[in-house]
Amino acid sequence: MQPYDVLVVDDSVFMRKIITDLISGDPALRVVGTAKNGKEAVELVKKLNPHAVTMDIEMPEMNGLDALRAIMNEHPVPVIMLSSLTQEGAAETIKALEWGAVDFVGKPSGSISLDLHKVKQLLLEKLHIAVKTNMRKLSRPAVSKPLLKAPEAGYATFRVK
Structure with a gap:
């Protein structure tokens, strides 16, 4: 069996x-x-057609979130955010998941993590899941819609006790 391709x-x-x-x-x-930035990532995804991508968030020229959005719009592929910013609950993580990332792994000690081996098993497990993800079957709305509508002007709101 051929190995799965990762960018x-x-x-x-x-x-x-x-x-x-x-x-x-x-x-x-x-x-x-x-790739050294999001712009290169978008181009290489189209050229190489990988099964999955690991993506940093903070990068020059085009950051990882903008690249993720472009990839999901142009050539959807499973992306795992791998960044010092992608700790569970962080705004960037939530944005990345809303915009199409399949998962995230936090770098243990910041941008340059000499101890990345600490999350090796977790990263590999998530990549094994990601490469088998069928992005065509995942339907993501282009724009997030609020779950509840705000009352229109001129209408009274009532509370039930």
């Missing part, structure tokens, strides 16, 4: 190398490319 996106050369090495240790996964 690694991070502005740090050092982090791209560490992430690539972690993923390459799994025989079911193969890193087919790396």
